Amino acid sequence: MWTFPRLLAAASSLLALVGATPAPAAPVEGPRSSSAPATVGSSIRTVELPAQTDTWVMNRTYTSSQSGSTHLGVGTYDGSHVARSFVHFTTAQFTGRRIASARLRLHNYESLTCAGSAIRVAPAQASWSSSTLTWANQPAVDNTRSVATTAAYGYTGCSSAYVYFDVTSTVQRWADGYPNYGLRIAADEETTTTSWRRYRSANYASGDVALEPHLEVTYLPISSSATQFQINPGHSAAQTGESIAPPLRLLWHRQNNLQPYAGSSQGQAPLIVGDLVFSLELQYQATVLSARRLADGSSLWQRVFPLDGYGWGSLAYAGGRLFALHQSRVTAVSPDTGSVLWNSGVYLSTGGLGAATASIVVTGSQAFDAATGRELRRASIGDQWVYGGTLLDDAWYVRSTEHTRRYSLSTGEVVWEQPPAPLSSSEDPVVANGSYAIHTEYANDVNRMYVRRSADGVLVRTLSGSVPPALMNTTAFIGDGRSVSAVDLTTGAKRWSRTDLPEALAMSPVVANGHVYVATGEWDSGPSHLYVLREDTGAVAWSTAAPVPGCGFSLFFSYGNRLPSIAVAGRRVIVPMQCGIAVYGPA
Numbered sequence: 010m011w012t013f014p015r016l017l018a019a020a021s022s023l024l025a026l027v028g029a030t031p032a033p034a035a036p037v038e039g040p041r042s043s044s045a046p047a048t049v050g051s052s053i054r055t056v057e058l059p060a061q062t063d064t065w066v067m068n069r070t071y072t073s074s075q076s077g078s079t080h081l082g083v084g085t086y087d088g089s090h091v092a093r094s095f096v097h098f099t100t101a102q103f104t105g106r107r108i109a110s111a112r113l114r115l116h117n118y119e120s121l122t123c124a125g126s127a128i129r130v131a132p133a134q135a136s137w138s139s140s141t142l143t144w145a146n147q148p149a150v151d152n153t154r155s156v157a158t159t160a161a162y163g164y165t166g167c168s169s170a171y172v173y174f175d176v177t178s179t180v181q182r183w184a185d186g187y188p189n190y191g192l193r194i195a196a197d198e199e200t201t202t203t204s205w206r207r208y209r210s211a212n213y214a215s216g217d218v219a220l221e222p223h224l225e226v227t228y229l230p231i232s233s234s235a236t237q238f239q240i241n242p243g244h245s246a247a248q249t250g251e252s253i254a255p256p257l258r259l260l261w262h263r264q265n266n267l268q269p270y271a272g273s274s275q276g277q278a279p280l281i282v283g284d285l286v287f288s289l290e291l292q293y294q295a296t297v298l299s300a301r302r303l304a305d306g307s308s309l310w311q312r313v314f315p316l317d318g319y320g321w322g323s324l325a326y327a328g329g330r331l332f333a334l335h336q337s338r339v340t341a342v343s344p345d346t347g348s349v350l351w352n353s354g355v356y357l358s359t360g361g362l363g364a365a366t367a368s369i370v371v372t373g374s375q376a377f378d379a380a381t382g383r384e385l386r387r388a389s390i391g392d393q394w395v396y397g398g399t400l401l402d403d404a405w406y407v408r409s410t411e412h413t414r415r416y417s418l419s420t421g422e423v424v425w426e427q428p429p430a431p432l433s434s435s436e437d438p439v440v441a442n443g444s445y446a447i448h449t450e451y452a453n454d455v456n457r458m459y460v461r462r463s464a465d466g467v468l469v470r471t472l473s474g475s476v477p478p479a480l481m482n483t484t485a486f487i488g489d490g491r492s493v494s495a496v497d498l499t500t501g502a503k504r505w506s507r508t509d510l511p512e513a514l515a516m517s518p519v520v521a522n523g524h525v526y527v528a529t530g531e532w533d534s535g536p537s538h539l540y541v542l543r544e545d546t547g548a549v550a551w552s553t554a555a556p557v558p559g560c561g562f563s564l565f566f567s568y569g570n571r572l573p574s575i576a577v578a579g580r581r582v583i584v585p586m587q588c589g590i591a592v593y594g595p596a
Contacts, residue, residue: 053109053229060211060222063096064139066147076139079213081222083128084196084204086121091199093147094208095137097191098224103184104304105284105579107252109227111180113192116220117162118169119207125161126204127197130174132182133190150193154179157197161206172208180226185580185595186260186304253580254522255541255551256596260581261306262556263299264589279590280324280331281578282344285309287331288590289324296335298324300347303579306592310347314340328367328379339372341382351382369418371400374407376418386421388414399439404463413459415466425466439477456489460498470501479518479525481544486525488514493527495547505547512536515562516585521577524550528575528584530561537561539584539593553593560588 064076065083068091075082082092096113113130132155135148162170176192183189196204209220280287281303290297300309314335325332331344340352355372365371370379376386388407399406404424405416415424458474461467478485483498490513495504515530515537523544530537537555539562542548555561562584576583582593 053227055225055227057114058098058100058224058226059218060224061097061099062139063094063211063222064142065092065094065210066142066144067092068144072144074139074142076142077212079210080119081115081194081208081210083194083206083208084126084202085199086202086205088200088202091196093144094194095133095139095142095147095191096194096211096222097139097189100180100183100189100224100226101304103180103226103228104186105581106184106228107580108177108181108184109229110175111177111224111226113174113176114223114225115172115174115194115208116169117160117172117206117208118220119163119205120161120167121164121202121205123161123164123167124203125159125206126201127157127159128172128194128204128206129155129157129197130176130192130194131155132176132179133193136188136190147193148190154182161203163207176224180224184228252522253577253582253595254524257541257551257553257582257593258596259553259556260592260594262586262589262591263301263306263308264557264560264586279576279583279585280326281576281581281583282326282331284579285344286576286581286583286590286592287324287326287344288585289333289335290589296333298333298335298342298347300344303581303592309345312342312347312349314338325365325370327365327370330365330379332365332370332379334372339370339377339382341370341379353377353382353384371405371418374409376405386418388416388421406463413461413466415463427461427466427468439480458487460485469498472496472501476514476517479520481520486518486520486544488518488527490514491529493518493525493542493547495525495544507542507547510540512538517574519575519577520544526575526577526582528562530555530587535561539582555586556591557586557588560586562586562591 062076063081064074065078065081066072066074067082070090071082071092081094081096083094085091129152131150131152133148133150137146137148156174156176158172158174160170160172162168162172179192194208196206198204208222211221213221284303286301286303288299288301290299296314298312298314300311301307302309312333314333323334325334326344329344330341330350333340333342334355337355338352339355341350342348343350355375365379368379369385370377374388375384377383378385388405400418403418405418407414407416411428413427415426416422417424456473456475458472458478460469460472462469472485472487474487474489476488478487480486480498484504485496485498487494487496491510492506492508493510493514494506496502497504510527510529512529512531512535515528519526525542525544525547527540527542528538529540539553539555540549541551543550574585580594584591584593
């Protein structure tokens with residue numbers, strides 16, 4: 010294990026580049042193009058997608074693809090000729106989004122009755138081509154996700170109109186990364202003439218394009234705000250707006266094998282901004298900053314910060330800038346290209362980036378102008394080493410070798426000061442519900458968690474904990490070695506406790522949508538696991554082993570260094586590994 014004196018000796022570094030119900034006849038108006046990206050950070054949005062392709066086939070007479078037809082046939086008009094239709098939409102733009110609603114819109118202009126039998130839409134389970142589809146090779150469908158309607162129009166007494174099918178669950182699965190093979194439209198009763206329908210197809214070019222098949226999708230865009238270590242400015246690890254829930258599945262993982270920087274490696278807290286995920290890997294002779302697409306892990310760019318010893322670092326984002334703390338410097342880079350915007354020296358700090366706004370970025374003991382890197386304020390710490398800092402509004406909490414202090418960022422004045430416990434190191438303070446300031450300290454296998462009133466620093470209670478806790482309101486989810494507990498900070502009462510984890514906690518827990526995410530591992534690259542526990546009882550809701558043998562989930566490497574941590578956003582769970590990152594989504 011690296012010692013603190015050796016870390017101090019490596020404190021200088023050199024920066025280098027290296028369903029369905031009938032609806033009114035008038036459709037909802039919306040953009041027709043499916044190629045425009047969603048506006049990151051905007052409010053809930055509805056778009057209309059035209060069909061990329063469609064066709065129909067029949068069991069007799071028209072057994073080959075009718076992709077050039079101006080209509081889509083479904084059901085039977087005589088009891089023996091049976092038609093089925095297929096339609097496909099390009100939905101890649103919804104990857105990682107939460108789908109509020111999705112419906113298929115078809116214009117029904119011909120039926121043989123106004124009291125029709127059911128027409129069912131179901132997702133196809135294999136790929137097909139509108140040029141080669143036949144009745145004999147049509148793909149199977151997933152009827153467990155099908156929806157149906159008996160609506161029938163285009164007959165005497167029921168003039169042509171739009172028909173809608175609620176396909177929200179299917180589109181959500183596509184957004185979660187499952188293959189999109191399109192939709193099949195077929196009749197439940199294919200021998201009765203009440204099933205016959207004709208809908209306008211994507212080839213109805215001579216008419217109103219609004220009559221062609223469309224997919225109407227209302228979705229929640231991924232926020233442009235960053236989701237990273239401890240998730241929010243108070244570092245409380247509470248993600249209240251996320252809908253993901255177990256079971257999960259591995260979507261992708263990436264390993265860093267850079268040369269000549271290979272060797273001992275440790276992934277730090279990933280940071281999610283819109284459709285991108287940024288990660289910082291600490292290696293023996295370099296800190297590696299990587300940008301990847303959240304959807305598939307494809308690389309956008311990498312930047313290498315060489316150094317002369319094992320480093321520390323963390324990430325923050327605000328105002329269109331990505332900030333990387335790497336050992337003794339903080340660097341602002343463009344999130345799109347990785348190009349350096351500015352870099353500044355960090356004074357006696359081994360902590361993480363406390364916070365970032367459009368105007369200010371805060372390390373453990375310094376505040377910099379986010380646009381220029383000019384130092385705006387420095388905490389009055391003398392020659393003390395700073396282990397961590399947290400900024401919540403104007404309250405700036407700083408933990409150094411001799412004090413735990415709360416400063417006013419605007420004035421620089423000390424609001425309160427408390428001496429440290431007689432332990433050798435600490436982590437970034439964590440602020441719970443604006444009421445408590447919590448920091449962990451450790452030495453010689455002794456771990457303590459100090460809970461102080463954020464208003465005056467008075468010690469409320471001392472708990473046992475080896476990593477910063479996750480907090481939901483006034484409940485702390487505390488990791489201590491191979492155990493996890495839920496503790497009421499107000500009373501100190503323990504709500505539940507698990508002591509059966511097979512390995513020690515490898516990083517701080519995270520709370521999202523009623524679940525606690527915990528990663529465990531061993532220093533010797535042995536077994537490593539991700540556990541999803543129920544927030545109310547601690548019961549295991551889901552678990553999995555690390556995806557790469559010999560490359561477990563990243564163990565904390567501390568001495569004041571920002572701990573690795575899980576990030577949860579965009580219906581994704583991102584876990585740092587000792588050699589990269591792993592990304593999970595809904596099963």
